[in-house]
Amino acid sequence: MRPNKIKQLWREGQPVSMGWLLIGHSLMAETMAGLGFDALCIDMQHGTTELSNLLPLLQAIALTDTSPVVRVAWNDPVAIMKSLDLGAYSIIVPMVNTAADAARAVAACRYPSVGMRSWGPMRPAQYWGADYLNRINSEVLVIAMIETKEGLENLDAICATPGLDAVYIGPADLSFALGLPPQSDSTDPLHLAACDRIKEAAHRHGIKACLHCSSAAFAADAVKRGFDLVMLTSDVGSLTAGVRTELDDFKAALA
Amino acid sequence: MRPNKIKQLWREGQPVSMGWLLIGHSLMAETMAGLGFDALCIDMQHGTTELSNLLPLLQAIALTDTSPVVRVAWNDPVAIMKSLDLGAYSIIVPMVNTAADAARAVAACRYPSVGMRSWGPMRPAQYWGADYLNRINSEVLVIAMIETKEGLENLDAICATPGLDAVYIGPADLSFALGLPPQSDSTDPLHLAACDRIKEAAHRHGIKACLHCSSAAFAADAVKRGFDLVMLTSDVGSLTAGVRTELDDFKAALA
């Protein structure tokens, strides 16, 4: 069984760079996965991927050595189990508010006796390898998003959930929870402090802390602040920035 | 009927900026169309769009005032007529080698008695407007690609084809025709000279000249050299450049 590259990097003490896929198209997935991220997250919450078009995206990412991550739209066992059956190696669960929420996410990601995942990996045997059953429970990463008031209140209890591997910060929703307008790469002191508080709680409980950023500079700084995984840029984000630069340069050159 | 923005700009003596859509996804289409290009070309030759998924892309582009262009995969009346029925306003036809090829492209774009287009515009009447029949033959632009040895040999005859509105240069295939490796934004003197020769032939016959570029700088320069429309950047191109910059900056910041 192919190992989970995120876990490998973490074992080596390396920070993980992650990209983000909003456009659920298999050529976009292969393109993004081939650009050099350690991991690529397919966003089923605020992106265009549904379970019905997830398989070709995971097949496309598996053509590279980038680790396939799925953010499900909700803490829903169907979405989690199917994503794993189709080939996801890590699951990000949004809006985890309580330790019970986190435990429910963990349970959906692990076969019994640890959890309640149902047996039925869909990909062909040669994709998974003969050691799938023995290794999959420990290869899959379960990552809970802390981004609501209630989540912040239950931060320690969530981080202490057995089987949880990491927490992930969604900065826009966290802004709401802090009474701020939604913002990426926020340098509001209140926001920065909340992020660090989450990171420290995670580390205190022996799990990893991940931050959703929108630029290389902010992401690199986050690594220096101690985050273990950073999301740098999405397909739509890089595209939009890239096209705007081209159009601005074009107009400037002709002006 | 909504006018063809490219024709409007040309009437005003303005150069036209065009983007390029390789990923056939309706959110990508709406995103690209909203970034400020004058026109956006859906590539059915070397992109992932087929006739079966063209409609939502044209609907998405029609949400903006960017002019919808389709490059068909071949000088094929089915592809041309369906693209027009679904809402394209300009058609780029690859590998036009002779005046007969050009005439065939023109015929597929015009209703009789001018051409041989079959009647059956698919979009609802309110999309086209009540004046569709009277205006569509003159609003649609027919653009022939000159990119082969044979096309270069027949340059003048092609440009003289009645009803042809413009020629379009595909630089990679033109490179092959000139005995060069395929290249974008080529500054090889042979390539530059061929482009200028095509442009001059077009202008001599009272039609427009368009150049497929890969950067703002080269495109702006092409406008200064007299080209009437320039393709600046594609979705995949800008995305790839943007992501690579982010990843490089990230690694540099952490080094």
Place this chain on the structure above:
Amino acid sequence: MRPNKIKQLWREGQPVSMGWLLIGHSLMAETMAGLGFDALCIDMQHGTTELSNLLPLLQAIALTDTSPVVRVAWNDPVAIMKSLDLGAYSIIVPMVNTAADAARAVAACRYPSVGMRSWGPMRPAQYWGADYLNRINSEVLVIAMIETKEGLENLDAICATPGLDAVYIGPADLSFALGLPPQSDSTDPLHLAACDRIKEAAHRHGIKACLHCSSAAFAADAVKRGFDLVMLTSDVGSLTAGVRTELDDFKAALA
């Protein structure tokens, strides 16, 4: 940000006419949206649209000034939030049985601090406009269906839910709740009385009352009875009636 036309009409004291889309096809959506309804509802409960094909339908409707409404299949935050992210302006939630159900629907439709909607509108910025964040919470309409015995028992409590904008009557399921067979445009006195009772409760709590009809005559009568929005006809309904008439006329003419 484009205003919600239903809200505008209601502010002007006008009744709203709505169509219904069962066939989840983007040409059908554009066709129906262009025929003159004030609003068009995409039915995800008993129609063929799923989240995976919702985007092109909303893009198609946005080509017209008809207001896009989505009936989700269930009081499910994922379906509600994604529909809004993709461009719905009003959400109809079926089988609302209690005030808690209604509050849950409202929460999914509003960003904090009012509700619990997660940040991530998918459409391009120019679609939403720069004022999206400030206006969206008040532009989106939340509409609860009253159609079960339990819903009828909790009618006043549901109508009193803070943030709820309207109630909507599903006549077939309401028939079941009243011990009647499912029927459209029912003139059963029991059914008529229940509809009026729901309408009056809504108005008593300062919210609007909407009725799902199957014909112009019944819908116009409902407006006269005080309903604020009426669904007149669906794609499949009008098509079926229209085709049957043609076939009957054809046979009669040949008999």
Place this chain on the structure above:
Amino acid sequence: MRPNKIKQLWREGQPVSMGWLLIGHSLMAETMAGLGFDALCIDMQHGTTELSNLLPLLQAIALTDTSPVVRVAWNDPVAIMKSLDLGAYSIIVPMVNTAADAARAVAACRYPSVGMRSWGPMRPAQYWGADYLNRINSEVLVIAMIETKEGLENLDAICATPGLDAVYIGPADLSFALGLPPQSDSTDPLHLAACDRIKEAAHRHGIKACLHCSSAAFAADAVKRGFDLVMLTSDVGSLTAGVRTELDDFKAALA
């Protein structure tokens, strides 16, 4: 093997009523097929069906006893052979201009030694039945559209093509050929005369004549004039008419 209902009706001297499918959606196909037409034509020329979504439409129609017809977009052996492999029983070929065109269409519809169709029916054996090979060449109807100037000029030669079963009149394109604006159910004497001339040529050569109409009245009249098959109404046509009536009635009732 299920017989071709059109052929059966013609053997009995009955006229054939046909519907038209522009929206390539399998619920629309099943709905239209169930309303009582003798035949239903899937339009791949000016409708939204491509080869990639043809199969479920043909499966849906096969749930009823309505005969499945396909209008291909062009006289193209790929489209014709695939439509037959997937379950079409009759093929309408547009823009047949010469006897050679007609012969080419016939050849694509018949296995050798009669034609050049390639072997590979895709549907399961039980769908076709054990007698498929022996019967299919004679069950499939090949129908050529006469709708261009050139087609009119070669009318007799086309009708005399061995193996051709019928001609079909596309009234809008025929209008162009006659120097008229495109129109349905045209009562222009020039148009009526051309239609009758085509019908008579067909009958003279022992083949059938089919007319594309837009209403029951015109279609019934065409039958009385001697046409063997009439298209009455399409999905989009009946839907549009039906919805417009409902909206008009609604506004009138409220005025």
Place this chain on the structure above:
Amino acid sequence: MRPNKIKQLWREGQPVSMGWLLIGHSLMAETMAGLGFDALCIDMQHGTTELSNLLPLLQAIALTDTSPVVRVAWNDPVAIMKSLDLGAYSIIVPMVNTAADAARAVAACRYPSVGMRSWGPMRPAQYWGADYLNRINSEVLVIAMIETKEGLENLDAICATPGLDAVYIGPADLSFALGLPPQSDSTDPLHLAACDRIKEAAHRHGIKACLHCSSAAFAADAVKRGFDLVMLTSDVGSLTAGVRTELDDFKAALA
């Protein structure tokens, strides 16, 4: 209304053979349905079918007299109600742990007053027939999977649920519940005993017992042991076995 063949066979005291569809493709569905199974189950839990592509599969199966069964991914009213609206005749619900779970599944499958199913069958009237409303509540089979520790503990209570028609054993998940590795056609005495215990509980409460097998031999034996329905083989299972045999034979013949 077409009767449910499974119910018919059970009334006649016949065992039912069932196939399994993992590949959600309408040609695969028609092919599998035509091979002679009494019933064919579309697997939405561990197969590739989602609600968005379920309709053409059910249309394809309806071309044969094989009874269409759907295994939903979860005890979710949306999935159950839509599957029924689209044409499923039997619903298998995974991971039923308690009598309340079973009652919830039953309620989603029956219209009021028996259950809470919402009115809106999507298929055309002629598919269902005029007696749909009167018969559907009794034609639809509700089948609960017993496959978890908790389900085993509540076995009798689940089997006693009013309206439940049968229980279904998922052997792999049941293996987990028994502390065994997941296995098909298990002959582990613990597993065999659990299966028989479930079967006897079902029969004691007057409902049927179904077993998911992976081979004809094991399935036939299960019938002899008293099971009322057996799943024999899936599309992927038979394909994989068939191809491996061909490749082995080929290599052996060349060795």
Place this chain on the structure above:
Amino acid sequence: MRPNKIKQLWREGQPVSMGWLLIGHSLMAETMAGLGFDALCIDMQHGTTELSNLLPLLQAIALTDTSPVVRVAWNDPVAIMKSLDLGAYSIIVPMVNTAADAARAVAACRYPSVGMRSWGPMRPAQYWGADYLNRINSEVLVIAMIETKEGLENLDAICATPGLDAVYIGPADLSFALGLPPQSDSTDPLHLAACDRIKEAAHRHGIKACLHCSSAAFAADAVKRGFDLVMLTSDVGSLTAGVRTELDDFKAALA
């Protein structure tokens, strides 16, 4: 650039085993590709794959070391060039009747100056590798089907076409050409002789000979007779055989 495994095996003097994909589904593609064939052919002529769903199939096959082959539906440069752009390594062209046909197929598969392929490989650079341009012309295999009377008459001229790599026998269409009913694994002496004649002509001109079989036994025998590549079994073929065996065994065991 990943080498073409078929070419490698042929260089080593090994026969090539090939599977056949009729069901255009990416899980089916990955499953078939993982079972041990040297090559897997996606059939666009008599299978359900169109250009619009080809990409995910090629991505899925690329997850294995099975060589991806595409049979296009016709000798059409669009289909050939797009298949190559999307990742096919070998192209089988049906119904090649003349040397001109074969030359046209070769031209579509090779960039200038050898052929007329247009530049624009769609897959990401890391998929193809940096040496793509230098190697692709020689890695791609062009394979012409000999299966018509005219093809047999021009056998030598076709085999002598510069750049053609192999011929492929479609036994069903060849049966027609020989005046026989379509049949797989035909042992009719006339058919066997024709196959051997084609094989010998190929070898005489230094190219390879391939045979489409339907069983391991016939395929192994073909290798012994000197064929260089044999198609053994398709997805639908193996599935159908496998399911029938299971059902027969089941009925026999219960009888």
